[in-house]
Amino acid sequence: MKALIIGCGVGGPATAMALREVGIEAEIYEAYPQSAENVGSFLNVASNGLAALRVLGAHKMVLESAVPTPHMVMWSGSGKRLGEVANGLRLDDGTVSHTVLRSDLYRTVRDEAGRRGIRTSYGKRLVSYEDGPGGVTATFEDGTQATGDLLIACDGVQSRTRAILDPQAPGPRYSGLYSFGGIVRDAGFTGEPGVYNMVFGKRAFFGYTVTESGDTWWFANLPRRLGDVPHDWKPVLIEAFEGDANFSAELIRRSDVDLALPIHDLPPVPVWHRGRALLTGDAAHATSPSAGQGASLAIEDAIVLARCLRDSAGHAEAFARYEAERRPRVERVVAYSRTISNSKAAGPVARVFRDLMMPIFLKKSASQESLAWMYRYQASL
Template sequence: MNVIVIGGGVAGAASAIALRRLGVEVTVYEAYAEPAGQVGSFLSLASNGLRVLRSLGVLEQVQRAGIDVPGQRMWSSSAKLLGDVPRGRLSGDELHSVTLMRGALVEALRAEALVAGAAIVTGERLVDAVTTEGGVRAVFASGRTAEASLLIGADGIRSATRSLLDPHAPTPEYAGLYSISGIADGIETEPGIFNLTFARNGAFIHLAAPGGKVWWSAQVSSPAQPELSRTDEEWLRHLAGLYRHEQVPSAILDATVELHRPTLMHRLDAIPVCQNDRIALLGDAGHPVGAGQGASMALEDALVLAQSLAAEPSIKAALSAYAAVRSDRVAKMVKAASDNRDAKTAGPLARWMRDLVMPVGVRLCYERATAWLYTHDCGELPTSRTPADSQARGARL
């Protein structure tokens, strides 16, 4: 059995690791020359995603690349503490959330995929995927073609694989939020705490980083899609005006020494076709979620798909089993992400109600409400197969 993975980000690299652990031949095709570059801001991995990394044998590498963040505090615009909870876990879980730059996570996963024996080809953009009698043929913009038993589309929210699988698939729409992040210096911030301020114009996140730095991200509520061509100085002036009512975010913006370019946040309607007999979507290509769970959900997908391929007698049966295992959990996560997004775009009355009710709700209900998410364990990969086992299984698939 051999597999083509489209996309060398978190979902694609994790899938390559999982499949190589089973002895499957894997080639990852990535459109960008350097997908592990410092593109975008930081992200967080919750306990459910970290369990997957442990199953794949890369937990320690990722922990070393990031920041241990055991706690989370939520603040109102007026700096009232709304909640103080474990970050991305329940209170009894010793597996602390990890926050790291997206590029660092991709780099760690890609390195492990290469060590595991996956091939990674960069600068190749998928333009067609044709199901054949014995598998699937991928066609790239360069004219290169490749054939495999299975093609996995792990190419993100603007997935080319999704459009090829279903020409009528929904397309991403601006969600009324955009994110812009940066690094500040000289601001005293308690280590190990992920701070989330529900500001008047959108959420503001910050945490202590190595070297006395502060990583921050502003998730700005804006019904109209913003003009992205501003200079860094213009963006900082703009943000300073938006967050002038919030003392800590204002101070962090004033102390900013590095700015990352803004990213539009998108929503995507439910995708009716996520697979056929030889092609499957993974991660954001099949179900963008956000809410701090995009990477963790992609990791879960990668492990469950590998487990299904190991357990089922055919690729068709494996893809059906994968969809059955993931569908309810993903649907619940998509709903939670939508609620999370709405909280960041709340109007004055909704903000007043939230500030009034949230301290009580967090204290009484937080762990019970999030247990389904953070305690989830996808399990382990099957024991590594011998070459003979892998060849025999490949013939059956």
Template sequence: MKALVIGCGIGGPAIAMALREVGVDAEIFEAYGASADGVGAFLNVASNGLDALRALDAHREVLRAGIPTPDLVMWSGTGKRLGAVSNGLALDDGTVSHTILRADLHRIVRDEAVRRGITISYGRRMVSFEDTGDRVTARFEDGGEATGDLLIAADGVHSRTRRLLDPTAPEPRYAGLYSGGGIVRDQDFTGEPGVYHLVFGKRAFFGYTVAESGETWWFANLPRELGDVPADWRPVLAEAFEPDANFSADLVRRAELGPMLPIHDLPPLPTWHRGRVLLTGDAAHATSPSSGQGASLAIEDAVVLARCLRDAGDHRAAFRLFESERRDRVERVVAYARTISNSKAAGPVARVFRDALMPYFLKRSASQESLAWMYRHQVSL
């Protein structure tokens, strides 16, 4: 059996590696003409995502490249400490969630896939596919095509495969926020390594953590109308953070700022698969970064899909089994993240209620068991 994997982000290489573990050949087709080295800021790989990588024996380099970040502390824009929760639950061996440059995570999983003999073809933007019942053919913008037994989509929140599979599928939803950030080395910006500080500011949301090296990794979420993009984000962000009782405005003025991008997620999709074509990762269930689970869910998908293909009688049964095992979980994460994103974009009245009630809710959620459904979820081949 051969699978055509569309997309070489995080999910695509993970899928290809997982499929090889169960005897399914896989080739990855990436729309862009070069790899994503150096693209993106940083992201969270939660403990459940690291556990899924461990199932593929691909976790060690990720742990070496990332920053252990097991704790979250919440603050109001006035400087009031609202409470603290865990950033995931430690695995049995003590492994905790890690923050890693997206470019590093991508490089690690891609290079590991190549090391295992998986072919990645760049500049292959899929424009259509044909499922004949016994095979599926992907056709690309360059005029070429490829044929296999399965077509697995890992092409992100704006997935072309999803639109081809179901033209009536709901479009990605804008979360009301633009997001960006960067890394700065400055002795004026310090903190306890391994702790994320998250600030629900008066006009925008600010988060940061400090590495053992002394670098401050920071990000900002700014409520804004979709498409309202200024010529220069720096003064816009600095003005948004100016009323807050922390160093966010000063940091923005002095730090290198990466691109500010709109945040989207996906409402529940009616169709995850049809025939020999399946959606996975953000193509099926994109969650906002507020969950800290996007990459982890994509890696979980890879492991579960491989197991289903190995254990089910045929691809139809495997796809049904995959969806039944994954749908409730991922939709719960998407809903959880959307609630958090909405709180970041709260208006003046909602902000008062949020800051007043959040300490109570954080106390309730500080119990590790309240988050076990997300972080203790284990997948295996």
């Protein structure tokens, strides 16, 4: 059996490696003409995602270029400490959640897939596919084709595969936020390594962590009408944080602000599979980054899919079992993450209420026990 994997982000190589573990050949087809080096800033790989990578024997390579970030402290824009929560739960071997450059994560999983003999073809933007009794044939924008037994979509929130599989599928849903991020080397700002400081500012949301080397990794979420793009984002960001009781504005002044990404998620997607084609990762259930679960869910998907294919009589049964197992979990994560994103875009009145209620919310809804459903999940082959 051979699977055509559409997309070479995190989910594509993870899926190919998982399928290879159960004896299924896989080849990855990436739309862009080259690998995704220097794309985006950084992201969280939660402990459940690292546990999934461990199943694939790929977690140590990711940890080599990552920064441990097991804790989060919440602050108001006025400087009031709102509370502390765990960023994931410690694994049995002591591993905690880590933050990693997006480009490093992409490169690590892609290179590991390559070392295992999995081929990746670039410049292969999917145009259409034909699903028949004998297999599935994908046609790419450059005129080439590829044929296999399965077509697995790992092509992200703007998935072309999803649009072909179900033309009535809902499209991405804007969260009301633009995302920014950067790293300031030897910034000189104080902070406890391993702790994310999350600031619910007066006009925007700011997060940062200080590494052992003294670098400061930061990100910002700015409420903004979609498409309202200024000539230069930097002064807009500085103004948004100027009145907050922290060094966020100063940190942005010392940073390059080149990339602004509108944050989208997906409402529930009714159809995940049809015939020999299946949606996974962000193509099926894109979540906003507020819960730090996007990459982790994609890796979990890969493992569950491989197990279902190995243990089922055919792909139709496997796809149905996969959806039945994954849909409740991932849709719960998407909803949870959207709730957090909505709190970042609160208006003046809602901000006051949020800051008053946040300590209570953190104790009741964001404790280790209350979030065990998200972090204790164990994907297994």
